[in-house]
Amino acid sequence: MNRLKRFFFANIREISSILVIILLSIFVEYRSGGNFLTVENISDLLTETAILSILAVGMMMVIITGGIDLSIGSVMALAGMIGTTVLKNNRHLSPLTIIVLAIGIGILSGFINGTLVAKLRILPIIATLGMMNVFRGITYIISNGKWVMQADMTPEFMQVASGKIFGINNLVVMAIVVYAVGYIFLNFIRTGRKIYAVGNSEESARVSGINTVRTIRLAYTIMGAVAGFAGILYVAKFAVSQGETAVGYEMNVIAACVLGGVNISGGTGRVQGVLLGALLLGLLNNAMPLIKISSFWQEAIRGLIILLSIIVNSLIQRNVEAKALRRRNI
């Protein structure tokens, strides 16, 4: 019994996320007249959320180091655009080559961001805000204002996003793999633990012998790799690549992390929490049209959710700290 209780308190945030998801599902199911909890809609929801949740893992690492990456929407567009442009001109290339190319571009962009932040000590928000425009501009120049359309892509390439393994959409399978790798990396690999250490206190991490520059740069590079991967999946899924691909997508990803309990000032955050946060956000996105909320409302509601959840997070944090203080007094 005691062990159960301890498990409950250790995972209280995840458990409350699950409760919110269940309550919200019941509410939406009721309001939409039974259109929500169908196999079709749920598999739609998971497919829609897969790319977002993949990105959230990378963003989580960046936020844990105490930074943020606003450039991922642009990195996605850039990787997608270069990948599909290469594919258009060399139709014999296999989808795997294109994916590797996109990840490579993502790594390069992430490395640039990481160097700016870790080595040149530019505030993450300013560095990535600047690079967001640089990457987006390069995408426009490469695209030359034109779209890469469905006809320019090979069927095998689009199959990457629409195909199924054992009846489960490829994207969902990939998201599961990414989460498994992310979970192991952040919990059991030394480098992953260093990310937490740097996020908690960069100074103590440096004093205890961690190469903080390399660790922070690594977090941004991983974020870039994940963004490149997600970018190519994104264009494969929607079968179109253009200059405006994934504009503003970074906000969704940050929202998913914040909903998943990642502390925006760094140091804390768990993979399982982020997964639930992404699912919660995906659920909201999926449910709002079902219960007939106009698309014009969705933007404002999303912003409000981010703001409220960071406020609630910090209230919880204050409560925890106050309790700890009281306990020490006794």
Add this chain to the structure above:
Amino acid sequence: MGDATNSSATRIISADREFSIRRFFLQWEWMLVAMLLIINAVNVSLSPNYANFNNIMNAMRDFLDKAIVVFPMAFVILLGEIDISVASTMALSSVIMGISYREGIPMPTAIVIGLLTGTACGFINGIVLVKFPELSSMIVTLSTQIIFRGIASILLETKSVGGFPTWFGKFGWGKVGSVPIILLFTIVEAMFFAYLLHKTKFGRRTYAMGNSTTVSRFSGIKTGSIKLTIFTFTGLFSAIAAVFLASKMGSVRPDVARGYELDIIAMVVLGGVESSGGKGNILGTALAILVIGFLRYGLGMVNVTSQVIMIIVGALLVIAVAIPNFKESIGGANWYIKLTSIGKQFNKR
């Protein structure tokens, strides 16, 4: 070491120090002046019609709507904070102004309603940051950015409101003599903010808070009310910029001013305001407005596409921040000298 300690201590603590020609010419502002001269020389060589008074006045009208927000933003960044919601505040306040006018409210009142909206937006940012000091301004303004723009698009969807009275167009297009009204307004505003920053207690306290909020609070500065005032000011001036922009365009749309925050922050940071707070001045910021503004104008003149301009402004933002940091990382443990010198100064007292 001793020398370095002394010089950096005076640099931080004392406002009036003895004049040195070398230090005078090593200021960042000269760099900006040089950039401005180069850009204008290139512009003149590109177009023979460039170098006449009227043309330069017209060029300035193009970018001054952003400049209005730059000065309060400089205060925000001096505090060590950031406000990404300014462009959305502009959109929301101009949309609400437009809707009020459409609903039959007379234009002057509608303008006041728009200004109040912007002030309220800034106040909301400020009050959240004051009540929750552990939240970073980045994430708070990131979410209010989405909220404000979201409310604007709920109100107006994809429609636009126009047909303002003719006198309203004077804000954007009108001239006093041959000087645009918006330029006069910006000059007065710059002087006001320069006075506020360099000649009042409020300004000194802003610098103090930018160096350390905690120390400032313990030395008796009401940090909360200063932060709230600055964010509210930013909201108000975003709304004023929105009035000028709406007047210039003759209509309002929810997607107006999208991406302006990049230019505005780039202007502040290029102007030598340190992005971690505590250092910078209004003169540099004003010069940076002209540098980026004329750069954009010149690039537009030779038909460089807006995408390339986007890259250049983005890169400029990053480089402007990187140069001083780069110098510091070569200079070795500068932060250490800074810290110890502050400590020594306190011990002396």
